[in-house]
Amino acid sequence: MPITTTRRRLLAGSAxxxxxxxxxxxxxxxxxxxxxxxxxxxxxxxxxxxxxxxKFEEKGGVWQHSPVPGFTTEMMNKLxxxxxxxxxxxxxxxxxxxxxxxxxxxPTVNLDALVAAAGYEKVVAPDLAKLHKPGGKWIxxxxxxxxxxxxxxxxxxxxxxxxxxxxxxxxxxxDLAEKMKTGDVAFPIANGGTRPDDGQKFEAALAGISPLAYxxxxxxxxxxxxxxxxxxxxxxxxxxxxxxxxxxxxxxxFSTNLKRFIDGDMGMMIMGGWAQGVLRNxxxxxxxxxxxxxxxxxxxxxxxxxxxxxxFWQRKEPDLQAGQTLMAQLVMDPxxxxxxxxxxxxxxxxxxxxxSGEGWSEGQRTTAxxxxxxxxxxxxxxxxxxxxxxxxxxxxxxxxVITEYVKNKTIKPEQAAMRLAExxxxxx
Amino acid sequence: MSNAATMRxxxxxxPEWVRRLPEYLMIWVPLLLSAAHLVSFSLxxxxxxxxxxxxxxxxxxxxxxxxxxxxxxxNWQIAFDNLLLFGSAFVLLSAAxxxxxxxxxxxxxxxxxxxxxxxxxxxxxxxxVTGTVWSWLLNPGLGIQKLIHDLGWxxxxxxxxxxxxxxxxxxxxxxxxxxxxxxxALFLAGLRSVDSDIIKAAQIDGAGPVRTYRxxxxxxxxxxxxxxxxxQLQFAISTFDLVRALTNGGPGIATQLxxxxxxxxxxxxxxxxxxxxxxxxxxxxxxxxxxxxxxxRYVQRRRAAHA
Numbered sequence: 001m002p003i004t005t006t007r008r009r010l011l012a013g014s015a016x017x018x019x020x021x022x023x024x025x026x027x028x029x030x031x032x033x034x035x036x037x038x039x040x041x042x043x044x045x046x047x048x049x050x051x052x053x054x055k056f057e058e059k060g061g062v063w064q065h066s067p068v069p070g071f072t073t074e075m076m077n078k079l080x081x082x083x084x085x086x087x088x089x090x091x092x093x094x095x096x097x098x099x100x101x102x103x104x105x106x107p108t109v110n111l112d113a114l115v116a117a118a119g120y121e122k123v124v125a126p127d128l129a130k131l132h133k134p135g136g137k138w139i140x141x142x143x144x145x146x147x148x149x150x151x152x153x154x155x156x157x158x159x160x161x162x163x164x165x166x167x168x169x170x171x172x173x174x175d176l177a178e179k180m181k182t183g184d185v186a187f188p189i190a191n192g193g194t195r196p197d198d199g200q201k202f203e204a205a206l207a208g209i210s211p212l213a214y215x216x217x218x219x220x221x222x223x224x225x226x227x228x229x230x231x232x233x234x235x236x237x238x239x240x241x242x243x244x245x246x247x248x249x250x251x252x253x254f255s256t257n258l259k260r261f262i263d264g265d266m267g268m269m270i271m272g273g274w275a276q277g278v279l280r281n282x283x284x285x286x287x288x289x290x291x292x293x294x295x296x297x298x299x300x301x302x303x304x305x306x307x308x309x310x311x312f313w314q315r316k317e318p319d320l321q322a323g324q325t326l327m328a329q330l331v332m333d334p335x336x337x338x339x340x341x342x343x344x345x346x347x348x349x350x351x352x353x354x355x356s357g358e359g360w361s362e363g364q365r366t367t368a369x370x371x372x373x374x375x376x377x378x379x380x381x382x383x384x385x386x387x388x389x390x391x392x393x394x395x396x397x398x399x400x401v402i403t404e405y406v407k408n409k410t411i412k413p414e415q416a417a418m419r420l421a422e423x424x425x426x427x428x
Numbered sequence: 429m430s431n432a433a434t435m436r437x438x439x440x441x442x443p444e445w446v447r448r449l450p451e452y453l454m455i456w457v458p459l460l461l462s463a464a465h466l467v468s469f470s471l472x473x474x475x476x477x478x479x480x481x482x483x484x485x486x487x488x489x490x491x492x493x494x495x496x497x498x499x500x501x502x503n504w505q506i507a508f509d510n511l512l513l514f515g516s517a518f519v520l521l522s523a524a525x526x527x528x529x530x531x532x533x534x535x536x537x538x539x540x541x542x543x544x545x546x547x548x549x550x551x552x553x554x555x556x557v558t559g560t561v562w563s564w565l566l567n568p569g570l571g572i573q574k575l576i577h578d579l580g581w582x583x584x585x586x587x588x589x590x591x592x593x594x595x596x597x598x599x600x601x602x603x604x605x606x607x608x609x610x611x612x613a614l615f616l617a618g619l620r621s622v623d624s625d626i627i628k629a630a631q632i633d634g635a636g637p638v639r640t641y642r643x644x645x646x647x648x649x650x651x652x653x654x655x656x657x658x659x660q661l662q663f664a665i666s667t668f669d670l671v672r673a674l675t676n677g678g679p680g681i682a683t684q685l686x687x688x689x690x691x692x693x694x695x696x697x698x699x700x701x702x703x704x705x706x707x708x709x710x711x712x713x714x715x716x717x718x719x720x721x722x723x724x725r726y727v728q729r730r731r732a733a734h735a
Contacts, residue, residue: 073696080698084484105484193678247590248569251676393482393697400503400681407680408592419502426501 033062034323036310037082038093039075040067044277048343055336061326062319071196072098072387088313090320091327095142095309096388100134102311108139109312111328115141118332123350125375127382128307140311141331144346146273147367148304148383149204149294155287156264157185166292170208170237173268173295177244180267189244190266192254198403199385199395201241204270206234207302208295211379218398219382219389221428226421235405235413241270242406255282262288270294272306272386276363277345291363293370296379303374306386307349347371397427470711477704485700494705503692504706507684510596511713514685515664517597522604523656526611527649531641533612534619544616547609555606559673562602563589566674592682595675599667599683602674607663611656618652619645651728658721665714686710 034056040046046067053063066089068075075093082088083106094102115121115138121129124142132140151167158164161183167173177188191197207214209230216225225231246266249257255278260266262284269275276291293301310331312324330336337348342359347368355365374380382388387395401423405416445452477495480488498504529547533540550558565571568587576584588594622645630640668687675683677692690710694703 073698076698077695080484101483246569248567248587250563250567250590251678391698393699396692396697403678404502404680404682407590407678407682426497 030317030319030322031062032056032060032322032326033064033317033319034091034327035064035066035089035320036091036327037066037068037075037078037089039072040069044274044281044344047281048340051339051343052330052336055330055339056323056326059326059330061323073392076102076392083313088315090315090324091310091312093308094140094311095307096131096382096386097391098387099131099140099309099311101391103134103139107314109314109324111138111141111312114138114325114328115332118329120332120350123352125305125349125351125371125380127380128305128349131307131382131388132309140309141328142307142309142349143331143337144308144341144344145349145371146306146308146346147293147370148200148272148306148386149207149270149302150273150275150363150367151292151294152190152261152269152271152275153290153292154190154261154264154267154269155289156262157183157188157267158290160185160264161267166290167295168299169297170205170295171297174240177240177268181244185267186260186265187244187246188267189241190254190257190261190269191241191245191249192256193249193251194253195396195399195403196385197254198406199399200272200383201270201406202234202238202402203304203384204294205237205241206230207304207379207381209233209237209297211296211298211302211381214381218384221390221394221424223421226424227417231417231420232413235416238402238406239409239413242409258282258284273345273347273363273367275345276361277343280345286361286363291361291366293366293374300377300379301370301373303371303380304383305371305380306383306388308346394424394427397423473704473707476700477708479701481700481704483698483700490701494701495709498689498693498702498706498709501689503681503684503689504686504709506681507686507689510683510685511665514596514600514603514667515661517600518603518664519657519660521600522608522660523611523653525604525608526613526656527615529608529612530615530619533616544613547612549609550606551610553606555667555669556673558602558606559670562598562605563674566598566601589675590679592679595679595683599671599674603664603667603670606670607660611660614652614656615649618649622648654721654724658717661717662714665710665717686713 038045038049040049049065049067053065056063066078068078072093072095076098079089079092079094079102088106120141121138124132128142128145132138132142151173153166157180161176161179163176163179165172165176167176180188191201203214203218206218213225213228213230216222217228217231246257254269254271254275257266258275258279261269262279273291279289280286293303296302310327312328315321315324332350334348334350334353337350338353338359340346341348341364345361345364347355347364351372355368371380384390384395384398389395390398398420401416401419405411405419411419476485478489478491479486480490533543533547537543566586566589568574568585568590573584573586576586588598626644627640630644635643666687667685668691671677671683671685671688672691677684677688686706687710690703690706692703693699693706697703
């Protein structure tokens with residue numbers, strides 16, 4: 001009995017020893033596997049990442065994805081728990097300055113070789129590239145871009161207001177809102193009541209009034225700019241917007257009001273490009289609304305950049321490492337970026353993707369052109385409301401002031417400007 | 429085991445502590461484990477509150493800096509004011525509602541069991557559900573106000589949910605709906621335990637029902653009232669899910685409560701040190717309620733022992 005076992009083991013062992021090199025050659029390395037966590041805040045997000053997973057599986061990978069409902073901050077709680085347990089996902093969503101902050105608490109993968117092989121650096125906007133290579137090394141890859149200050153116009157509300165011109169400056173915008181108000185549009189502005197909603201109205205106002213002031217005050221936190229007249233002017237504009245909104249939104253999501261927007265009960269919406277994906281996912285037609293860059297007082301488009309990205313965490317397992325390589329290649333692939341953006345309504349990070357073909361909407365072409373123009377005139381800035389300009393703590397401190405101002409109409413614009421400067425000091 | 433013992437009477441009896449070992453194990457092991465769990469994590473939170481931790485816990489010492497930052501923030505100040513208002517209004521009103529319901533139920537009415545279940549039932553609903561349902565009922569564009577408008581009374585106004593001065597009262601309303609049944613149950617038990625001989629004696633002396641309640645029954649309820657108040661107060665201090673679902677601290681930051689601030693600092697802003705400091709402040713507020721209660725209980729027991 002013991003002899004047979006030994007013999008059997010011996011046979012099995014030698015067979016394996018003989019077979020293994022061939023096996024390894026055939027397989028190359030381990031079968032790629034990827035553990036990924038991502039946020040899930042809009043229906044189109046989910047659809048797009050599922051499609052990405054399908055592509056990953058088509059290339060022979062094992063896709064282990066856990067979506068977390070909510071915004072980036074909700075996803076971070078899961079990420080924090082996993083990192084602290086010593087089991088980070090091979091890849092997770094993360095964006096903006098948080099990439100640099102989080103890369104200090106757990107080791108990340110150096111993607112320089114893969115980025116160089118794909119020639120990705122040449123086709124990414126420089127400001128954006130900087131966010132993804134803290135310390136000079138690529139550790140995260142942006143996949144899609146949104147502008148947070150796109151202007152959505154309801155066709156029916158425009159008809160009610162007998163208007164056909166898309167507003168360019170804030171003065172045009174205010175005129176159109178007044179016309180809509182007198183033209184029986186119940187609320188000229190469609191909006192949700194969440195914190196990012198309120199933050200977006202402020203950043204759109206400030207960047208539209210002066211991109212220079214926005215860069216100095218919000219991105220660089222310069223004290224002088226924070227106390228400057230542009231901040232007060234932005235708060236004045238935000239108050240106008242707030243007065244045109246439905247006060248009953250409470251803490252609702254912006255998508256709750258999309259039907260009223262399409263029906264012409266609400267006229268305009270200042271929202272990120274993702275609203276297009278949400279509108280389309282909810283079954284509304286592209287001819288029911290128009291998309292334009294948000295109001296800009298100097299006439300040239302201002303682009304508030306928001307980019308979703310994936311960061312790669314160091315793992316020892318060969319199959320996860322293979323999965324990371326495959327995932328990185330997919331994320332940088334123009335075909336994948338095209339597929340992804342066409343589902344979500346965003347635009348690709350790669351500036352060399354041609355958007356003239358079928359599958360792209362007029363809104364996306366407008367957005368891509370706005371980005372190109374904004375980069376040319378140095379008016380592409382990073383979004384505060386969506387955590388691209390500052391880390392979460394600072395962003396939250398600013399939005400506290402803004403959201404209170406939107407909801408409390410007894411606060412004067414100059415008071416709000418002062419509180420904003422104080423909040424920044426307090427959060428530094 | 430006991431069978432075996434009776435079968436062999438010659439065997440010496442087990443020592444007392446061995447015989448009671450299962451009991452000790454059943455009581456002390458879970459108790460020590462949960463106490464250690466509670467105490468160790470509380471101590472850990474206190475330690476974190478003195479460190480510069482942000483994204484993840486780190487070692488270091490910043491003294492009281494986290495505490496001063498929390499205390500100086502508008503969010504915390506608003507939350508603290510709200511807690512005073514919400515805590516006192518909720519505790520008083522829910523106790524009053526519970527007492528009235530209990531007195532009404534105590535009139536030997538038909539269907540008492542059914543009514544009692546109905547009033548107690550909200551307690552079985554989770555706070556998130558309560559908050560969500562009330563957020564619809566109280567939303568002027570969807571709920572009660574719209575219903576009354578649709579019925580024809582178009583000047584009717586009930587928009588507390590979006591009025592930043594009144595929004596805190598919507599939380600009071602929902603919280604009372606949820607927990608006055610609990611107060612009712614305790615009061616009802618108290619009412620039923622009043623000695624019937626005393627009540628009969630009062631009736632013989634010619635006291636009417638109102639006077640009987642005011643002079644005899646209600647005064648005997650006060651130990652229960654203290655219990656109700658303390659339990660409701662500690663609920664009020666730790667309220668989180670209800671506000672999160674009902675107003676999420678809004679409009680703006682008008683309905684912030686301490687628990688929301690803790691969550692916000694720790695998990696939304698990734699400022700673990702400050703979040704821990706806010707959590708410790710909450711613990712201190714709780715102690716401010718519980719310690720006097722414990723002292724009162726102690727004095728009561730001493731007095732009872734001496735009597």
